[in-house]
Amino acid sequence: MMDKKYFGLTRRDVRSIAFQLAKLNNIPNPFSLLSESAGKDWLKRFLKRHEHVLSVRKPTGTSIARATGFCKHKVAEFFDILENLMDEKKFQANRIYNVDESGLCIVQSKCPHVISVKGKRQVGALTSAERGSLITVVLSMNTAGNFVPPMIIFPRKKGSEQLKKGAPPGTIFRFHPSGWIQSNLFTDWFNQFIDFTQPSENNPVLLILDGHYSHTRNLDVILKAREKHVTILCLPPKTTHKLQPLDKTVMSALKTYYSEEIRIFLRANQRAVTHFDISELFGRAYLKVQTGERAVKGFAVTGLYPVRRNVFTEDDYLAAEDNSEHKETEDEPVLREQIQNEETSPGSETLVLPEDIMKIPNLKKKQSNRGRKSGKAKIITSTPNKDELEASISISNNKKKEVKRNLANPCTTSSRQATSSKGHPSKRQKKLSISSSESSCTPSVHDSSDDENDISIQNTSGDASCIFCEGKFSEDVRGEVWVRCEICNNWAHAECGGVEKKDIYICDLCK
Structure with missing residues (x-):
C-alpha cells in the first residue's frame, strides 16, 4: 500500500519496522537494541525468502500534483x-x-554504470558542462x-x-x-x-x-x-x-x-x-x-x-484517494489470526501489524496560488471553447491597452497612501503601495540582484514561481532576471519569457 501511494519503504524503514514488530508483539529476536533495527543479514534473508514478490527498485520521481491529479x-x-x-x-x-x-x-541527463576499481571512494563520469x-x-x-x-x-x-x-x-x-x-x-x-x-x-x-x-x-x-x-x-x-x-x-x-x-x-x-x-x-x-x-x-x-x-x-488511483480510514483487506483478518496463534507469545492479546506502526499517509492536493481555473479534458476545437477563447483574448487586449495608457501617465497614486490607526502604514498598505508604485512607474523587467524594490515585491507575494519552468524565486541562486506580466501579475524568468529589453511585459497566456 505504501508503494502504491508513492511512499515506498527503504531498506532502513523495513529493518526499523521489523524491530518494532518483534518488540511490540513480544517475539524473541536477536535485533540490536542500540540501533533499534533489524540487521542487514536479516533483511538479506527476508528478501531472499520473498524474492518472487519483492525486489529493491529505484523509483521514478513523481510530483505530488501528478500523484493527486490522476x-x-x-x-x-x-x-x-x-x-x-x-x-x-x-x-x-x-x-x-x-x-x-x-x-x-x-x-547528458543520465550517466550509465561503469566498471571501476573496487573500494574506490568516488567514480566520476565526464560531462560537457x-x-x-x-x-x-x-x-x-x-x-x-x-x-x-x-x-x-x-x-x-x-x-x-x-x-x-x-x-x-x-x-x-x-x-x-x-x-x-x-x-x-x-x-x-x-x-x-x-x-x-x-x-x-x-x-x-x-x-x-x-x-x-x-x-x-x-x-x-x-x-x-x-x-x-x-x-x-x-x-x-x-x-x-x-x-x-x-x-x-x-x-x-x-x-x-x-x-x-x-x-x-x-x-x-x-x-x-x-x-x-x-x-x-x-x-x-x-x-x-x-x-x-x-x-x-x-x-x-x-x-x-x-x-x-x-x-x-x-491501484493506479490510490494516491489520489483519501485512505484516512484504513479498510482491512480480505486476507488481513486471516493473517492476524494466523500470526496470533503461531508466532506471538501466549500472553499477547492484540497483534500489532506494520500499518499500526507506520500510518499510511494521505497526499494533500496542491492549491494554485496564481488565480487560474483548473483545467480539464476538453475538445479544443469545439465551438464553445473557441468562443470562450475569443472572448478571453478580447478582454486581455482591452486590459493591455488600459495598462499602456496608465503607464503613459505620470505616477500620482504612490504619494497618497492610507495609514494605520497608529499613523504608520500597515503591512498590507505597504505591500499595496509598493505594488502600485512599481506597476505604474517602473519597467517590468526586474533584476533581483540590483533592484531592492523588486526583491520586496517578489517576497511579499509569496514564493513566486516561473510560469514557464516552474522554478521558484527562493531557489534562484544565479541572480536571474525576473519579469512580471502587467495583466495577470504572474512572474517568469526573463530568459524563459524571451524578454530582450526593459519594456512592458505581457505573458503569452494574456496575449
Whole structure:
C-alpha cells in the first residue's frame, strides 16, 4: 500500500519496522537494541525468502500534483469524450496522433554504470558542462506507427545552417531566446502537421495533446484545425505521465539514447558538446526510438487505441484517494489470526501489524496560488471553447491597452497612501503601495540582484514561481532576471519569457 501511494519503504524503514514488530508483539529476536533495527543479514534473508514478490527498485520521481491529479473522475471524463468522438467521426487507426514536447541539453541527463576499481571512494563520469541551455524538440506519432518529422527549437535569436547538420530528414528548425515552445512556434509546427497528414472531410484527423498554453490558448491553431478537419483533444491536467503515449514509450528512451550519444561523442572527439552538435546527436537517438512498435505500444498501454477505459486498475488511483480510514483487506483478518496463534507469545492479546506502526499517509492536493481555473479534458476545437477563447483574448487586449495608457501617465497614486490607526502604514498598505508604485512607474523587467524594490515585491507575494519552468524565486541562486506580466501579475524568468529589453511585459497566456 505504501508503494502504491508513492511512499515506498527503504531498506532502513523495513529493518526499523521489523524491530518494532518483534518488540511490540513480544517475539524473541536477536535485533540490536542500540540501533533499534533489524540487521542487514536479516533483511538479506527476508528478501531472499520473498524474492518472487519483492525486489529493491529505484523509483521514478513523481510530483505530488501528478500523484493527486490522476484521479478516477478525470480519467472517466476524458474517456467519455474520446469514445463520443470515435463514435461520431469514426477516426481510422492511422489518423489518431499524439504530439508532445521535451527538453534536451548539451549535458547528458543520465550517466550509465561503469566498471571501476573496487573500494574506490568516488567514480566520476565526464560531462560537457556544469549546466547547459535548453533545446526543445517537438515529436508526434500516430497509432499505426508513423512519425511526423520533428521540430527543434534552439535558444538563439538567429539561426545557422551549421545547427541543422545531421538532423533527421524533414526536421524543421525554429529559434527563440528561451528555447521554450511558444504559441507562434507551435503554429508553425501545426502547419507542417497539416501538410504531412493531409486531412479532409472524408478522412479527418484526431490530435491528442496536453494542456500547455501554446496548445490550448492558440487561436490560430484552433481556427486552422477547424478549417482543415482536425479535431484537437486535450488531456486532463497532471495525467500525461499515464495517458500520453509519447511519455510512456518514447521520451524516456529518447533521453537515454541521447545521453549515450553524448558520452560516445565526448570520448571520440575529446571536446565539449555545443549547439552545433545537437542535431546530429539527437538524430542518432531519434532514429533508434522512431519505431512502429513503440508507437503502437504507447497508444495501447494508455488505452487510447484501442479505446479501453479499464486499462487502469484501482491501484493506479490510490494516491489520489483519501485512505484516512484504513479498510482491512480480505486476507488481513486471516493473517492476524494466523500470526496470533503461531508466532506471538501466549500472553499477547492484540497483534500489532506494520500499518499500526507506520500510518499510511494521505497526499494533500496542491492549491494554485496564481488565480487560474483548473483545467480539464476538453475538445479544443469545439465551438464553445473557441468562443470562450475569443472572448478571453478580447478582454486581455482591452486590459493591455488600459495598462499602456496608465503607464503613459505620470505616477500620482504612490504619494497618497492610507495609514494605520497608529499613523504608520500597515503591512498590507505597504505591500499595496509598493505594488502600485512599481506597476505604474517602473519597467517590468526586474533584476533581483540590483533592484531592492523588486526583491520586496517578489517576497511579499509569496514564493513566486516561473510560469514557464516552474522554478521558484527562493531557489534562484544565479541572480536571474525576473519579469512580471502587467495583466495577470504572474512572474517568469526573463530568459524563459524571451524578454530582450526593459519594456512592458505581457505573458503569452494574456496575449
